[in-house]
Amino acid sequence: MEIVSKLRNLDAYPKVNEDFYSRTLSGGLITILSSVAIVFLFLSEIRLYLYSATETKLIVDTSRGERLRINFDVTFPALACSLVAVDTMDVSGEQHYDIKHDIIKKRIDHLGNVIESRQDGVGAPKIERPLQRHGGRLEHNESYCGSCYGAEVSDDDCCNSCDEVREAYQKKGWGLSNPDLIDQCKREGFIQKIKDEQGEGCNIHGFLEVNKVAGNFHFAPGKSFHQSFNFLQDLLNFQTEHYNLSHRINKLSFGREFPGAINPLDGASWAHQTSSGMYQYFIKVVPTIYTDIRGHKIHSNQFSVTEHFRDAVGYPRPPNGVFFFYEFSPIKVIFTEENSSLLHFLTNICAIVGGIITVAGIIDSFVYHGHRAIKKKMELGKYG
Structure with a gap:
C-alpha cells in the first residue's frame, strides 16, 4: 500500500471533482476550434508520412x-x-x-x-530489277552493282544510290544535269516525292x-x-x-x-x-x-x-x-x-496535440479571467 501511495503522489495530472468545474461558452468555442485544428494537422502529418519526400543533393x-x-x-x-x-x-x-x-x-x-x-x-518506289553496271538488269542471286554512268575510276567501282552517282560525277568535275535518266535516282523517287509533297x-x-x-x-x-x-x-x-x-x-x-x-x-x-x-x-x-x-x-x-x-x-x-x-x-x-520514420511521425503527432491543447488552454484562461475581471468591475460600478 505504501508503494501505491507513493505512485499516487507522483501523479502529474491531478483530478478535479466535477462539482468544481465551471464550463463557459467561450471555452466550448475554443474547444471546437482547437479540435478542428488538431484533426487538420493530424491528417496533414499522415499524408506527409505516407507520401515520400524528395531530397536533393549536388555532386x-x-x-x-x-x-x-x-x-x-x-x-x-x-x-x-x-x-x-x-x-x-x-x-x-x-x-x-x-x-x-x-x-x-x-x-x-x-x-x-x-x-x-x-x-x-x-x-521509295521499288524497281524489281535495277540496272547493273554492265548494262543488264539484276538477275536472281546476282549481287547488285549499279553503274556510275561513265564516272567510274576503276572497273570495281559501283554506284548503288543516287548520292553515289552524284559524288562520282563531282569527282570528275561533271554536272548531274538530268537525274531522270539515272536508274538509281529514278528508283529512289526523290524528285517525285518533292512534287507530291x-x-x-x-x-x-x-x-x-x-x-x-x-x-x-x-x-x-x-x-x-x-x-x-x-x-x-x-x-x-x-x-x-x-x-x-x-x-x-x-x-x-x-x-x-x-x-x-x-x-x-x-x-x-x-x-x-x-x-x-x-x-x-x-x-x-x-x-x-x-x-x-x-x-x-x-x-x-x-x-x-x-x-x-x-x-x-x-x-x-x-x-x-x-x-x-x-x-x-x-x-x-x-x-x-525518402519516407519519414515512424518515430518522427509519432513525435510530430504528440507535438501537434500537446501544443494545440496548451495554446488553447492559455487562450481560454485569458478569455475566462478577462471576462470575470470586466464583470467584477461592472458590478462594483453598479453598486458604487
Missing part, C-alpha cells in the same frame, strides 16, 4: 564514356518531309548527316492533319544516340535536296535562300523521364517573319539521377535553354536550319525519395 559529375539519348518531336507546318533532314556533330569530331534510323516522319496538310506516316528512308508540312519524331560531349543536332533542308537542287530549281521554282522553317517543338528531352521532370521547350513554337535563317537553341544539360522509394535509379538529365534567331543576311551567311547546341554542366543533381 561533381565524374562519369565518362557515356551515351546521351535525345528524344524529340518537332512539327514544321510548311516544310515537306522530303526536304527536312536531321544532322548531328560534336566536339569529338563525330558527324552524322541525314540520319534516318529511329526516326518517323508524318506528312501533314495545312490544317495539321496527318496524310501519311512512315519511317524515314522507307517508301508541295505545300505540305512535316512532323518528325524519334530519338538520337550521341556521345556525352558538347555538340549540336539540327533540322535543315536535307543533303539530298541540296545535291539535287540544280535540276529541281527550274522544275519546282524553289529558291535556295528561302525555306519556311517556322516550327513547333512538341517534345524535347535528354534521357529517360523521371517524376517531376520539366522540359522547358515542350510546346514552344517559333514563327519568324523572315522564314530563312538560323534558329538557335543553346542548351545547358544537367546530368540527373532520380532514386525512388524502392531504390530504383533513373539516370537522366535536366536542361535550361536560351533562344536566338539569326537572319540569313550578311557575310558569312549562316546556314538555314533549326539548331540545338548543347553542353554539359560539371555538376550532377541527385534526387532521392
Whole structure:
C-alpha cells in the first residue's frame, strides 16, 4: 500500500471533482476550434508520412564514356518531309548527316492533319530489277552493282544510290544535269516525292544516340535536296535562300523521364517573319539521377535553354536550319525519395496535440479571467 501511495503522489495530472468545474461558452468555442485544428494537422502529418519526400543533393559529375539519348518531336507546318533532314556533330569530331534510323516522319496538310506516316528512308518506289553496271538488269542471286554512268575510276567501282552517282560525277568535275535518266535516282523517287509533297508540312519524331560531349543536332533542308537542287530549281521554282522553317517543338528531352521532370521547350513554337535563317537553341544539360522509394535509379538529365534567331543576311551567311547546341554542366543533381520514420511521425503527432491543447488552454484562461475581471468591475460600478 505504501508503494501505491507513493505512485499516487507522483501523479502529474491531478483530478478535479466535477462539482468544481465551471464550463463557459467561450471555452466550448475554443474547444471546437482547437479540435478542428488538431484533426487538420493530424491528417496533414499522415499524408506527409505516407507520401515520400524528395531530397536533393549536388555532386561533381565524374562519369565518362557515356551515351546521351535525345528524344524529340518537332512539327514544321510548311516544310515537306522530303526536304527536312536531321544532322548531328560534336566536339569529338563525330558527324552524322541525314540520319534516318529511329526516326518517323508524318506528312501533314495545312490544317495539321496527318496524310501519311512512315519511317524515314522507307517508301521509295521499288524497281524489281535495277540496272547493273554492265548494262543488264539484276538477275536472281546476282549481287547488285549499279553503274556510275561513265564516272567510274576503276572497273570495281559501283554506284548503288543516287548520292553515289552524284559524288562520282563531282569527282570528275561533271554536272548531274538530268537525274531522270539515272536508274538509281529514278528508283529512289526523290524528285517525285518533292512534287507530291508541295505545300505540305512535316512532323518528325524519334530519338538520337550521341556521345556525352558538347555538340549540336539540327533540322535543315536535307543533303539530298541540296545535291539535287540544280535540276529541281527550274522544275519546282524553289529558291535556295528561302525555306519556311517556322516550327513547333512538341517534345524535347535528354534521357529517360523521371517524376517531376520539366522540359522547358515542350510546346514552344517559333514563327519568324523572315522564314530563312538560323534558329538557335543553346542548351545547358544537367546530368540527373532520380532514386525512388524502392531504390530504383533513373539516370537522366535536366536542361535550361536560351533562344536566338539569326537572319540569313550578311557575310558569312549562316546556314538555314533549326539548331540545338548543347553542353554539359560539371555538376550532377541527385534526387532521392525518402519516407519519414515512424518515430518522427509519432513525435510530430504528440507535438501537434500537446501544443494545440496548451495554446488553447492559455487562450481560454485569458478569455475566462478577462471576462470575470470586466464583470467584477461592472458590478462594483453598479453598486458604487
